[in-house]
Amino acid sequence: MLRRTFQLIPGVGPWKEKDLWARGIQTWDDFPGNGSVLGQKLDEGARGRLALAREALERRDLKGLAAMVPPREHWRLYPEFARDAVYFDIETDGKQEQAPTVVALFDDSGLRVFIQGRNMDELPEAMAERRLWVTFNGSCFDVPVLREYFGKRFPTPDAHIDLRFVCRRLGMGGGLKELEDKLGLGRPPHMKGVNGWDAVLLWRAYLARGDVEALRFLVEYNLYDSFQLRSLMDKAYNRALDDLNLDDEPRVPVFERGEVLYDVSRLIMELGPTERDLRVLERVRAQDRDLHQD
Numbered sequence: 001m002l003r004r005t006f007q008l009i010p011g012v013g014p015w016k017e018k019d020l021w022a023r024g025i026q027t028w029d030d031f032p033g034n035g036s037v038l039g040q041k042l043d044e045g046a047r048g049r050l051a052l053a054r055e056a057l058e059r060r061d062l063k064g065l066a067a068m069v070p071p072r073e074h075w076r077l078y079p080e081f082a083r084d085a086v087y088f089d090i091e092t093d094g095k096q097e098q099a100p101t102v103v104a105l106f107d108d109s110g111l112r113v114f115i116q117g118r119n120m121d122e123l124p125e126a127m128a129e130r131r132l133w134v135t136f137n138g139s140c141f142d143v144p145v146l147r148e149y150f151g152k153r154f155p156t157p158d159a160h161i162d163l164r165f166v167c168r169r170l171g172m173g174g175g176l177k178e179l180e181d182k183l184g185l186g187r188p189p190h191m192k193g194v195n196g197w198d199a200v201l202l203w204r205a206y207l208a209r210g211d212v213e214a215l216r217f218l219v220e221y222n223l224y225d226s227f228q229l230r231s232l233m234d235k236a237y238n239r240a241l242d243d244l245n246l247d248d249e250p251r252v253p254v255f256e257r258g259e260v261l262y263d264v265s266r267l268i269m270e271l272g273p274t275e276r277d278l279r280v281l282e283r284v285r286a287q288d289r290d291l292h293q294d
Helices: 014-022 040-058 062-068 071-084 120-128 142-153 163-169 176-182 196-209 212-243 261-269 275-293
Strands: 085-092 100-107 110-115 132-135 159-162
Touching: 040 062, 062 071, 062 159, 071 085, 071 132, 071 159, 071 163, 071 212, 085 142, 085 196, 085 212, 100 120, 100 142, 100 196, 100 212, 110 120, 110 212, 110 261, 120 142, 132 142, 132 163, 132 212, 159 163, 163 212, 176 212, 196 212, 196 275, 212 261
Parallel strands: 085 132, 132 159
Antiparallel strands: 085 100, 100 110
């Protein structure tokens, strides 16, 4: 799809791009080296721009390509750079100055979880390992929260695909859970109806009582928010090709979440209490003893 993208040429928008396709200029290599294509004013610049794009793709220069392709079309970068992608989601404490409590990452190496008070400080380095970020509403919420929290330590990706806006352009409105249900990506029964405010309550229960079961439930919820994005990205990409009537363009295989469910269970069960959690439990039990003695 990327090689069919002509909107990286200044002055070429969706309509002119479709006109080029209709005239048999399907890819960068089909663009004539001479003669009039877009008009004398645009042709010279177009050929230079396409040469730069070819060189950038050959170098695997995602940052350079993302700078040329309009942000609304960054979904077209996906197949070429899918192995560089990380899918992530955050939960916060719900306060006015929101701080991340749990962050789940999913990429080719598997699932990782970062928890406030445990390993959250390692998140910026983990995020910097991947050049392409995929989120749902992350450009409006997740990334600003993390950037405010970590400051200059927080990295900037070469490209960021926010699926909320990709899906909206495809007529697929609604929140992440609603879209999952519509696309056959629903969650297990015990996760049905769980929302962002529930995540805040689970975190508060964990902080107040050292409730590890509350933390485990919260982490499981957050993990689903991350790896489900892979399947949604695949489906949205294929839907976008359908929307453009590009029947001959290869579709990407949709990720099957069964591949990671064992890892979800393993990560959850590994979440035992920390020393701090045990001290919280000691205080709660002591308060309970004092109450009953009175």
